[in-house]
Amino acid sequence: MLRSRRIFYGWWIVVGGFIIQLLVGALLFHPFGLYVVKLEEEFGWSRTRLSIAFSLARVEDGLLGPLQGWLLDRFGPRIVMATGVLIFGFGFFAFARMNSLTTFYVTFVVMAIGAALAGFLSVTTAIVNWFVRRRTMAVGIGLIGVAFGGLLQPGMAALLDSVGWRGTSIISGVIVLAVGLPASLLVRHRPEPYGLLPDGDTAPPPAASADGAPAGAVATAAPEVSFTPREALRARSFWLISAAHAAALLVVSAVQVHFVAHVKELLDYSSGEAALFISALTVMTIVGQLSGGWLGDRFSSRLLIGICMLGHGAALLLLTFASSAFMVLGFTVLHGLAWGVRGPVILSMRAEYFGRASYGMIMGLSSLVVATGMVIGPVLAGAIYDATGSYEVGFTILAVVAAVSSLLMVFVSRPQLPIRAQPPAPELAPAAARADG
Numbered sequence: 001m002l003r004s005r006r007i008f009y010g011w012w013i014v015v016g017g018f019i020i021q022l023l024v025g026a027l028l029f030h031p032f033g034l035y036v037v038k039l040e041e042e043f044g045w046s047r048t049r050l051s052i053a054f055s056l057a058r059v060e061d062g063l064l065g066p067l068q069g070w071l072l073d074r075f076g077p078r079i080v081m082a083t084g085v086l087i088f089g090f091g092f093f094a095f096a097r098m099n100s101l102t103t104f105y106v107t108f109v110v111m112a113i114g115a116a117l118a119g120f121l122s123v124t125t126a127i128v129n130w131f132v133r134r135r136t137m138a139v140g141i142g143l144i145g146v147a148f149g150g151l152l153q154p155g156m157a158a159l160l161d162s163v164g165w166r167g168t169s170i171i172s173g174v175i176v177l178a179v180g181l182p183a184s185l186l187v188r189h190r191p192e193p194y195g196l197l198p199d200g201d202t203a204p205p206p207a208a209s210a211d212g213a214p215a216g217a218v219a220t221a222a223p224e225v226s227f228t229p230r231e232a233l234r235a236r237s238f239w240l241i242s243a244a245h246a247a248a249l250l251v252v253s254a255v256q257v258h259f260v261a262h263v264k265e266l267l268d269y270s271s272g273e274a275a276l277f278i279s280a281l282t283v284m285t286i287v288g289q290l291s292g293g294w295l296g297d298r299f300s301s302r303l304l305i306g307i308c309m310l311g312h313g314a315a316l317l318l319l320t321f322a323s324s325a326f327m328v329l330g331f332t333v334l335h336g337l338a339w340g341v342r343g344p345v346i347l348s349m350r351a352e353y354f355g356r357a358s359y360g361m362i363m364g365l366s367s368l369v370v371a372t373g374m375v376i377g378p379v380l381a382g383a384i385y386d387a388t389g390s391y392e393v394g395f396t397i398l399a400v401v402a403a404v405s406s407l408l409m410v411f412v413s414r415p416q417l418p419i420r421a422q423p424p425a426p427e428l429a430p431a432a433a434r435a436d437g
């Protein structure tokens with residue numbers, strides 16, 4: 001059935017992933033800062049306590065990662081994503097009824113579990129299995145849905161003001177179930193069972209070169225070698241890439257939780273005005289992801305990621321000491337581009353280095369490291385704010401760590417092929433034959 005389509009079916013999987021990620025970004029990821037303001041006004045909870053919810057969800061992401069990766073490699077993304085959509089949607093209904101700090105933590109984590117199962121890792125794994133030469137571009141388009149969700153934040157701010165956070169949560173749950181379930185059913189695990197090959201090719205795609213050049217730039221075809229999770233864990237590059245990813249997310253998570261509160265206090269912006277800057281950030285993230293998809297299929301992943309890490313650090317410093325809308329706009333441009341380019345490149349890099357067969361499990365194991373950035377960033381910034389009354393010290397620390405961590409890319413190299421996949425050494429000729437020339 002899939003062979004009869006004029007459009008390569010992998011692109012329909014990209015569409016399904018985009019829709020799921022749009023729901024996650026528009027209804028949960030980007031609006032968290034708007035919810036923080038509303039919950040602080042109603043319950044009087046501190047920034048640290050509110051930040052803990054975001055970090056608990058990230059701890060859950062990290063702990064869930066290996067199990068989710070195994071489920072994805074074993075059963076395929078479609079069933080995992082559909083299950084996640086159900087949990088995500090009904091989690092919103094539970095969140096709308098919460099009335100204490102404990103139930104806030106519990107219901108938010110439930111929503112986060114659903115979003116994790118339906119979204120990022122599942123979407124990435126599905127797309128990676130359907131593309132090789134156009135992998136970074138396909139991943140960038142699929143995951144760009146989260147960024148597009150930021151464009152809807154002025155609407156989310158208006159909805160929160162008009163029907164309250166409880167009403168907004170109920171509406172969000174309905175939307176997730178009505179739109180997310182059909183989108184998850186578009187997904188298939190791998191193209192080979194349907195008589196297809198990655199990228200819609202009629203011959204196996206070329207393998208990546210030993211010097212780390214993108215797969216599409218290599219002319220000589222060779223069978224793809226995939227690492228097992230255990231083999232990947234032995235590779236230094238696995239840990240360095242994971243650590244760099246975590247350092248970048250220190251900035252992303254802190255901004256995600258505290259941006260609205262920071263600009264409201266620093267520059268006396270309203271929630272609606274802050275949401276406009278979130279939309280501008282989203283536009284730049286979209287530009288970055290599309291650019292990153294094109295660049296990542298053509299240039300060194302290590303170089304691109306290193307530049308983006310420096311961009312994250314510089315952007316956060318701009319935001320920290322912003323004294324005008326111009327500086328905040330500068331932050332949105334620099335942070336959005338760095339975030340957008342880095343995302344698809346660092347995800348595609350794992351498949352480039354370790355292959356497709358166990359990508360879900362390898363990314364799941366990596367998430368144990370990556371999640372530390374999402375956990376530490378907002379809590380550290382919130383705790384220092386509660387202690388000093390300012391985000392200046394916390395944001396500066398996170399910015400410096402992210403920028404310095406760009407040096408990790410200097411030490412990343414393509415891992416040596418597993419022994420089972422290495423070409424046999426040439427047999428030595430008998431000594432007599434060598435002596436005769």
